[in-house]
Amino acid sequence: MAGSVADSDAAVKLDDGHLNNSLGSPVQADVYFPRLIVPFCGHIKGGMRPGKKVLVMGIVDLNPESLTCGDSEDPPADVAIELKAVFTDRQLLRNSCISGERGEEQSAIPYFxxxxxxxxxxxxxxxxxxxxxxxxxxxxxxxxxxxxTLSAIDTIKINGDLQITKLG
Structure with a gap:
């Protein structure tokens, strides 16, 4: 998370500050997301703070290689948390990237x-x-x-072999 901001022209914002979800009904949103197309990039309104939650719902593709949330770009942006599911190794890798330097990768999980x-x-x-x-x-x-600085974490990026069905 963190980096560039998504194309705001793609967002469906109503006058009362609500967004339409995929079924067309209004939903209150602290996090504004454009169309749910992978690769995906969206803005987290106000950045992260204690108590704030990001929800990602989706469906894994039939023959997935990887799913990535918060992947960095070239040149690398600051990334607070990068999650990468590697199906061949059944691992969920976690890392960060600060000022172009990647941190120590973590991989231990109780199950995939x-x-x-x-x-x-x-x-x-x-x-x-x-x-x-x-x-x-x-x-x-x-x-x-x-x-x-948690409020600097203001972007979510999702890439990989999946369909996104809901973000919040």
């Missing part, structure tokens, strides 16, 4: 939560010292903040 051709729900909860990451309602791991 993603199944090809199946839906998933990832919640990233921002707490004061860390992100808590839940997959399908189960806490999978904690990732301690490496970027100290």
């Amino acid at each position: 939560p993603f199944i090809p051709d199946q839906p998933f729900r990832v919640e990233i909860l921002c707490e004061h010292p860390r992100f808590r990451v839940f997959v399908d309602g189960h806490q999978l791991f904690d990732f301690y903040h490496r970027i100290q």
Whole structure:
């Protein structure tokens, strides 16, 4: 998370500050996202702060290689947390990138939560010292903040072999 801001022309914003979800009904949103097309880039209104949660729901493709959330670009932008699901190794890798320097990668998880051709729900909860990451309602791991200014974390990027069905 962090980096460039998504193309705001693609967002469907109503006059009362609500967004239309995929079914066309209004939903209150702290996080404004344009169309849910992968690769995806969206703006987190006001940045992250303790108590704020980012929800990503989707369906893994039938023959996935990887799913990435928060991937960095060239030149590298600051990335508070990068999640990369590697299906061949059944790993969920986590890292950050600050001032062009990648941190120490973490990979330990109790189980690999993603199944090809199946839906998933990832919640990233921002707490004061860390992100808590839940997959399908189960806490999978904690990732301690490496970027100290949480409000600077204002962008989410998603790439890989998946369809996004909901963001919030």
